[in-house]
Amino acid sequence: MKLPFRVQLTRRTEEIPKWLPLATSVGAVVAAFIISGIVLLSIGGDPLRVFGFFFRASFGSWGAFSDIIVKATPLILIGLGCSLAFRMNMINIGAEGQFYMGAFFASLVVLVPLVPMDSPRVLVLSLMGVMGILGGAVYGFIPGFLKAKFNVNEVITTLMLNYVAVFWNNYWIFGKYSDAGFQMTPTFEKVAWLPRLADLAKQYPVFSGITLHLGVVFGLVAAVIIWLILKYSRWGYEINLIGDNPKAAEYAGINIARNMILVMMVSGALAGLAGMSEITGVVHRLQERISTNYGFSGVIVAWLAKLNPFVVILVSILFGALIVAGREIQPSGLSFMIQGTILFLVISSDVLLRYRISIVKRQEEIA
Amino acid sequence: MSSIGQENNFSVEMEDIVLRFPGVLANDHVNFTLKRGEIHALLGENGAGKSTLMNVLSGLYRPESGTIKINGKTIIFNSPKDAIASGIGMVHQHFMLVPTLTVTENILLGLDEPKFIMNLPKYNSKIGELQEKYGLKVDPTAKIWQLSVGEQQRVEILKMLYRGVDILILDEPTAVLAPQEIEDLMETMSALVAQGKSIIFISHKLNEVQQVADRLTVLRKGKVTAEGIPVEGLTRTQLAELMVGREVIFRIEKHHKEPGEVVLKVSNLSAENSRGLPAVKDVSFTIREGEILGIAGVAGNGQSELVEAITGLRPCTGSICINGQEVANQSPRAGMKCGMAHIPEDRTGVGTAPNISITGNAIMKNYRQEPISNGWRINYPAADEHASGLKDLYDIQAPSVNTQARKLSGGNLQKLILAREISCDPKLIVAMQPTRGLDVGAIESIQNLLLEQRSNGAAILLLSEELEELFELSDRIAVIYEGELVGQLDADQADLNTVGMMMTGSLRSDE
Numbered sequence: 001m002k003l004p005f006r007v008q009l010t011r012r013t014e015e016i017p018k019w020l021p022l023a024t025s026v027g028a029v030v031a032a033f034i035i036s037g038i039v040l041l042s043i044g045g046d047p048l049r050v051f052g053f054f055f056r057a058s059f060g061s062w063g064a065f066s067d068i069i070v071k072a073t074p075l076i077l078i079g080l081g082c083s084l085a086f087r088m089n090m091i092n093i094g095a096e097g098q099f100y101m102g103a104f105f106a107s108l109v110v111l112v113p114l115v116p117m118d119s120p121r122v123l124v125l126s127l128m129g130v131m132g133i134l135g136g137a138v139y140g141f142i143p144g145f146l147k148a149k150f151n152v153n154e155v156i157t158t159l160m161l162n163y164v165a166v167f168w169n170n171y172w173i174f175g176k177y178s179d180a181g182f183q184m185t186p187t188f189e190k191v192a193w194l195p196r197l198a199d200l201a202k203q204y205p206v207f208s209g210i211t212l213h214l215g216v217v218f219g220l221v222a223a224v225i226i227w228l229i230l231k232y233s234r235w236g237y238e239i240n241l242i243g244d245n246p247k248a249a250e251y252a253g254i255n256i257a258r259n260m261i262l263v264m265m266v267s268g269a270l271a272g273l274a275g276m277s278e279i280t281g282v283v284h285r286l287q288e289r290i291s292t293n294y295g296f297s298g299v300i301v302a303w304l305a306k307l308n309p310f311v312v313i314l315v316s317i318l319f320g321a322l323i324v325a326g327r328e329i330q331p332s333g334l335s336f337m338i339q340g341t342i343l344f345l346v347i348s349s350d351v352l353l354r355y356r357i358s359i360v361k362r363q364e365e366i367a
Numbered sequence: 368m369s370s371i372g373q374e375n376n377f378s379v380e381m382e383d384i385v386l387r388f389p390g391v392l393a394n395d396h397v398n399f400t401l402k403r404g405e406i407h408a409l410l411g412e413n414g415a416g417k418s419t420l421m422n423v424l425s426g427l428y429r430p431e432s433g434t435i436k437i438n439g440k441t442i443i444f445n446s447p448k449d450a451i452a453s454g455i456g457m458v459h460q461h462f463m464l465v466p467t468l469t470v471t472e473n474i475l476l477g478l479d480e481p482k483f484i485m486n487l488p489k490y491n492s493k494i495g496e497l498q499e500k501y502g503l504k505v506d507p508t509a510k511i512w513q514l515s516v517g518e519q520q521r522v523e524i525l526k527m528l529y530r531g532v533d534i535l536i537l538d539e540p541t542a543v544l545a546p547q548e549i550e551d552l553m554e555t556m557s558a559l560v561a562q563g564k565s566i567i568f569i570s571h572k573l574n575e576v577q578q579v580a581d582r583l584t585v586l587r588k589g590k591v592t593a594e595g596i597p598v599e600g601l602t603r604t605q606l607a608e609l610m611v612g613r614e615v616i617f618r619i620e621k622h623h624k625e626p627g628e629v630v631l632k633v634s635n636l637s638a639e640n641s642r643g644l645p646a647v648k649d650v651s652f653t654i655r656e657g658e659i660l661g662i663a664g665v666a667g668n669g670q671s672e673l674v675e676a677i678t679g680l681r682p683c684t685g686s687i688c689i690n691g692q693e694v695a696n697q698s699p700r701a702g703m704k705c706g707m708a709h710i711p712e713d714r715t716g717v718g719t720a721p722n723i724s725i726t727g728n729a730i731m732k733n734y735r736q737e738p739i740s741n742g743w744r745i746n747y748p749a750a751d752e753h754a755s756g757l758k759d760l761y762d763i764q765a766p767s768v769n770t771q772a773r774k775l776s777g778g779n780l781q782k783l784i785l786a787r788e789i790s791c792d793p794k795l796i797v798a799m800q801p802t803r804g805l806d807v808g809a810i811e812s813i814q815n816l817l818l819e820q821r822s823n824g825a826a827i828l829l830l831s832e833e834l835e836e837l838f839e840l841s842d843r844i845a846v847i848y849e850g851e852l853v854g855q856l857d858a859d860q861a862d863l864n865t866v867g868m869m870m871t872g873s874l875r876s877d878e
Contacts, residue, residue, distance in 0.1 A: 232744050245720040252731040253700035
């Protein structure tokens with residue numbers, strides 16, 4: 001049987017309006033919630049109540065909102081790093097490992113210790129920041145170098161190196177730096193804690209219990225820097241050129257091998273900084289599972305944000321909300337379902353940007 | 368004989384076709400008819416709307432208004448599949464074949480047969496019969512990557528014939544072919560028409576149109592300027608005038624110029640191709656200021672590798688000196704710093720970045736220098752100004768400098784590349800196939816730009832498969848055959864015959 005009408009895709013030949021990508025992305029998120037609502041209905045839930053609860057659990061109070069930002073912080077940093085690499089067509093899915101390496105290197109400042117623990121807080125934290133960046137950068141250098149010199153597929157190397165980093169981390173926290181045999185180090189001295197809003201609770205009682213820490217500022221500053229690089233710098237131009245046509249870039253005299261290594265190092269450095277921010281701002285020690293798959297969510301964040309640094313912040317907050325609300329809701333898989341539906345719909349909404357969709361009645365065609 | 372009233376004489380009638388792209392009326396009330404059993408040439412400059420019109424006919428685009436009749440019946444196509452079902456097939460300029468599959472496999476690709484078991488021998492012989500009928504020789508069991516460009520084109524034609532197509536659209540089929548292959552294609556076209564097929568032949572090359580076409584339609588800026596007029600009796604000048612809309616002077620004004628100092632000195636240059644086989648063998652030559660050295664040769668005799676070695680894109684042995692500075696085996700930047708400009712063979716794959724704006728493409732060579740760059744930053748207002756300066760000066764047709772390069776037509780893209788390279792004030796220009804696939808108007812302006820650079824004292828290395836072009840532009844002509852320079856002649860002493868024999872390897876003159 002044939003339907004009386006047919007859906008037709010026509011390739012868009014005209015320039016797409018500037019608001020359209022935003023509209024389709026927002027539309028996709030809304031559609032994802034509608035689909036999730038239908039699923040909820042089918043299992044006997046009340047979607048409106050669930051979503052209401054969802055919203056209150058994530059945006060309902062300053063405390064909850066601060067939790068979201070805390071969850072979003074590593075996603076912002078990792079999402080930015082991935083965006084930069086993806087712009088050059090370097091598929092860095094090793095942010096998870098770079099995150100662990102950043103955390104490990106930063107911890108060394110306290111664990112070795114590299115400076116006496118009665119040094120000023122600014123010194124300790126700056127050094128930890130530098131070490132975190134260094135750890136991530138070194139760990140990004142390896143796949144970058146292998147790709148540039150021997151054309152080894154970076155997808156494979158970055159993915160495999162993730163496991164290495166996790167086990168490397170485990171080795172130290174189970175062994176030398178273990179706290180009385182537990183798989184974690186002792187809690188860091190207070191000088192190695194990033195300042196939190198809660199620290200100001202004495203002067204401003206409103207901040208009591210607010211866990212928001214300085215790491216989010218790293219994320220915001222990094223977003224501005226990456227945006228400046230991509231939009232205005234020579235390096236940003238080179239990255240975009242290599243990403244669009246590496247042969248043309250080579251022809252223009254750009255050293256592609258060097259840029260591959262450099263972009264992987266910067267991408268790794270941002271993930272490493274995220275690791276440092278997480279252990280100094282949230283857990284205050286090095287331990288197992290410091291990342292709840294931030295490295296992989298960051299990849300998704302970058303794609304959903306269409307590699308735009310500022311959109312990375314917004315998408316990270318949305319993901320942070322899903323993580324926070326997901327803790328409060330049973331069955332706990334619900335937030336993953338919504339996350340997956342959003343991802344699926346946002347990525348497929350690209351079709352709307354490339355094609356014009358119209359419905360054709362069959363009668364017209366026969367003529 | 369008038370054919371009024373005999374409607375079914377036409378296999379295609381397109382009436383009043385309108386299609387708009389942003390900022391351009393690509394087809395402005397276009398009429399086009401194709402008679403059964405004829406070769407109908409479709410002419411026009413780059414961006415005149417020829418490809419658009421044929422994309423409408425082959426179901427890729429839907430016109431905003433207008434009707435299409437196939438064998439007298441009005442039809443609306445929703446996809447290329449519908450068009451093929453109505454007997455219309457297009458052979459695109461860029462082949463759509465899978466390199467690792469055999470000829471037969473490529474022909475069967477996308478069909479509903481075979482249903483389950485790949486009985487290749489059966490299909491091989493079926494395709495063999497088809498070849499026999501139309502004289503399209505190519506081994507059905509060969510893999511595509513083993514075939515020459517001309518053979519690959521035959522596979523594309525076979526693909527359409529196997530689908531039972533009666534109307535063939537050939538989009539600039541000769542642009543990629545060597546002279547002998549062009550002859551073969553012309554014969555094939557005549558054979559197809561003799562068997563009752565109809566052919567629409569899109570071309571820029573006026574001599575080919577005169578040789579093979581029965582009627583022609585000319586498009587200019589989206590409008591028809593000549594509709595279905597017989598080719599016989601038209602002169603080349605008339606044809607060119609119809610296309611460009613003004614008189615085209617075929618003779619180029621080349622002033623005598625005494626060459627100056629040696630700019631490029633290549634000695635004992637050898638290089639391998641991508642498969643590791645020797646492609647350039649012990650090549651030596653020099654070019655002086657204000658001199659054009661043309662290199663003639665059949666495609667695939669080492670020209671690409673020679674150019675890539677000189678421009679620093681391919682490792683090599685031997686020496687390449689630009690104004691005394693050794694640049695062999697260094698980065699492309701080394702040559703650029705010595706004032707080398709490069710007009711690459713592959714406009715879209717090497718010469719430009721498709722999704723980047725005209726501005727982004729225009730500054731590819733000078734984005735490191737003042738005033739485009741100040742320190743780490745690119746001064747985009749200055750870059751835009753530079754790009755729109757080039758756009759106006761070289762008459763690059765585009766809505767704005769923010770337009771992506773992939774939206775430009777071939778001629779405009781080439782003008783953009785040339786504008787960019789010349790704006791760096793080069794001492795040496797390496798140009799490979801600078802006019803390939805362009806219309807007469809664009810060819811004329813590109814050739815004049817090169818001659819202007821010659822008058823300004825630039826040394827020019829010109830590689831072209833168009834012998835006529837080489838003879839007109841060059842001061843000296845060298846012939847490359849299997850990676851070796853088999854002769855160097857002064858252009859005014861060289862004759863087509865000698866060069867032609869050298870190109871095929873049957874003559875060499877070691878001075």
